[in-house]
Amino acid sequence: MIDLKYLQSHFDEASQKLQKKGVETQTLKKLQTLFVTLKQANQALETLKAEQNSMSRLFGQYKREGKDVTKLKAKVDTNKEAMVPLQEQAREAEAALQEVALGIPNFPDDSVPEGAGEEENVEIRRVLEPREFEFEPLEHWALAEKNGWIDFERGVKLAKSRFSVLRGEAARLERALINFFLDSNATKGFIEQSVPFMSNAAMLQGTGQLPKFEEDLFKIEEENLYLIPTAEVPLTNLYHDEILTAEALPLLMTAYTPCFRKEAGSAGRDTRGMIRQHQFNKVEMVAITHPDQSDAVFEMMVENASDILTALGLPHRVVELCGGDLGFSAARTIDLEVWLPGQNKYREISSISNTRDFQARRAKIRFKDGKKNRLVHTLNGSALAVGRTIVAIMENYQNEDGSIEIPEVLKRYM
RNA sequence: GGACAGUUGGGUGAGUUGGCUGAAACCACACCCCUGCUAAGGGUGCGUGCUCGAAAGGGUACCGAGAGUUCGAAUCUCUCACUGUCCGCCA
Structure with missing residues (x-):
């Protein structure tokens, strides 16, 4: 698999290299888009997960202290709802990314001569x-x-x-x-x-x-x-x-x-x-x-x-x-x-x-x-x-x- | 093929009344201290991926894989894979 971070930061260079191997720029664009989508979805998702985790910890604490948890539960439930679409988005992007990325050939070395066959x-x-x-x-x-x-x-x-x-x-x-x-x-x-x-x-x-x-x-x-x-x-x-x-x-x-x-x-x-x-x-x-x-x-x-x-x-x-x-x-x-x-x-x-x-x-x-x-x-x-x-x-x-x-x-x- | 048992970090191995365990303890490993010794003792550190950060450090995920229950799962449920033992078969 190629280095997707490198693809993202040096797209033109990467794309040029892979042209030697007959990979279309369009395919790489798609890959890059999926990569960015996945990253963003994951970032948003992780923020929500962090909140979810800390509220859950609080939940346990409340229970032990015998406090009322109905308000907290409502908050947690709302947060959970918000995570669902992001989760789905991340999952889809991940699957699509894998599928494309595993089909991209390796970069040829710069010293490799040009040629079709x-x-x-x-x-x-x-x-x-x-x-x-x-x-x-x-x-x-x-x-x-x-x-x-x-x-x-x-x-x-x-x-x-x-x-x-x-x-x-x-x-x-x-x-x-x-x-x-x-x-x-x-x-x-x-x-x-x-x-x-x-x-x-x-x-x-x-x-x-x-x-x-x-x-x-x-x-x-x-x-x-x-x-x-x-x-x-x-x-x-x-x-x-x-x-x-x-x-x-x-x-x-x-x-x-x-x-x-x-x-x-x-x-x-x-x-x-x-x-x-x-x-x-x-x-x-x-x-x-x-x-x-x-x-x-x-x-x-x-x-x-x-x-x-x-x-x-x-x-x-x-x-x-x-x-x-x-x-x-x-x-x-x-x-x-x-x-x-x-x-x-x-x-x-x-x-x-x-x-x-x-x-x-x-x-x-x-x-x-x-x-x-x-x-x-x-x-x-x-x-x-x-x-x-x-x-x-x-x-x-x-x-x-x-x-x-x-x-x-x-x-x-x- | 049949029956039973199991799958936790580099290794051994705790954890199975769900939260304070990403994970005890021991071993191995690294560094430091002590010690005139080819020993012993003490201290510290020590999983992987992604992510934020100049760094320190933080977030998140992972306890065979996937799905589910739950505010919350290594711990509960389901499916699958693999390993071990006994039996059967066999080079």
């Missing part, structure tokens, strides 16, 4: 030269078929479309990658966690998936739980509604989890292969930091993910997302795109975001700064998406006969 993202650097092939490199699904690595049909049979089964060496490669990623993250100080793969609604609101993106989530109706779309949800919310000590920061966490996404808006995109599945494995990094630390930690997370790709010998590029491509909660995001020779393009394999205090405000994650409680910064990023790494290894390490080499660093894991 993906095409306007800014490439920062490339790491590793893509290999020259003396033959036409195949796409991963063709290689999967040749090697018997992925059974798409039976995945569909077991569940539905966009599910698949890994077999034999591919399954072992997946397991090896998960371990390799977790170990690599551990060397950078990320503490491994094993977390629930389901989450309740309050946590999902904390990290920003709810209420706006419910259609992207798999829900267990009878239980009122959701399958997590990313480990960012459980990891960040580990400290939901907590006040941390400043010394505890930064908290660095990593976890392997499957991720479940409905891909509601992606019908027709990447239908072939396992680039876009309803269930995929991912190792995630999450950091909870002091506001002064978050930029440095962000850089470290980008480096870490990039280093892992380098260790695997996978060419990739580092891309700064423009305002229009930025996610709901992110103030800033850097994507790592891995080179896929079969597809002849770079594809996202990691996304690292600094949400600043946006999630912290929603999830009430604070720390003691002297006597004051302040919001932490939260960051998250993949290191890495497992399925897409398998795809990248298949395409980059393929031989002319269709066989696939295993990257050197993974050999001890298999």
